[in-house]
Amino acid sequence: MDKVSEIEGRAYPFGAKNVDTDVIIPAGWLKTISREGLGQGAFETIRAQEGNVFDDERYAGSPILIAGDNFGCGSSREHAAWALLDLGIKAVIAPSYSDIFSGNAFKNGILTVVLPQEQIDRLLEVAEEEEITIDLENQTVTTPFQDRFTFEIDPFRKHCLMNGLxxxxxxxxxxxxxxxxxxxxxxxxxxxxxxxxxxx
Structure with a gap:
């Protein structure tokens, strides 16, 4: 597992609420036991819509996803975390997560940051044009406009992520x-x- 310290780059300004694991990776992709290639199926139903954020060239390869409340709800499939990783996403910022998804994300080296909705709204606005930085050691999310949001994280999870364990x-x-x-x-x-x- 790769070490997580600072994640910097463009962020997908997704923002949708109650996104379940079937939206993250549809059931048709669960036949594989490999983690590779699942990024192709990530958000398949959303990407079928014209003008979706995941196929917007401005955000191609973004390491951060900004989502809405209750991200990763639904079934417990670990493939959801695998699909996000294969898409290049190393961190998700949202107001809340399904407990099972949050656990699966952590075990696969994905940082899940919890921030209040008003701060999510600000990050969605900034992400339209600018990069965002997540500093795990100092537990902050910052923007080029001097926004500085702090977040809490379980000390054990922080230790594991920072040391790639x-x-x-x-x-x-x-x-x-x-x-x-x-x-x-x-x-x-x-x-x-x-x-x-x-x-x-």
Missing amino acids: DEIGLTLERGDAISNHEKSREEKLPWLTKGTEKAA
Whole structure:
């Protein structure tokens, strides 16, 4: 998982509320077990509409998505997070999220920023023409117009995102402690491992 520190660039000024995971990635794309290529299906029904923000050249490759309240509601499909990543989105800014989507986004290295609606409205306005910067370390969202919005984030999630640690990475961080425990257990309770060497 890539480390997340500062995310800067254009942002998709989407703003829609109650966008469910079927809108983010339609069910027809769930047949794959690969994370690659899902960006092609991201927001497929929205992109079928003329003049949609996702096919606007001004926002091509934007690393930030600005959305409305209750983003990622609906089913628990992790493909939604995969599709956003494949589209190039590294952070979403919205007033609120589905808990399951927020968890899936975090586990895949996507930063979900929560800001009040009036600040979202301001960012939607700025995003029409200018870049936005998210500073995870200082927990701020800023614009070229001196807007500075602060956000809260769980300290554990912040640590993991800033250090690029997924669940495997967190386990590997404790590698020495795990090895020491296994060695100690074998010394104190040798009968637990007796005979397992032959089986292995």
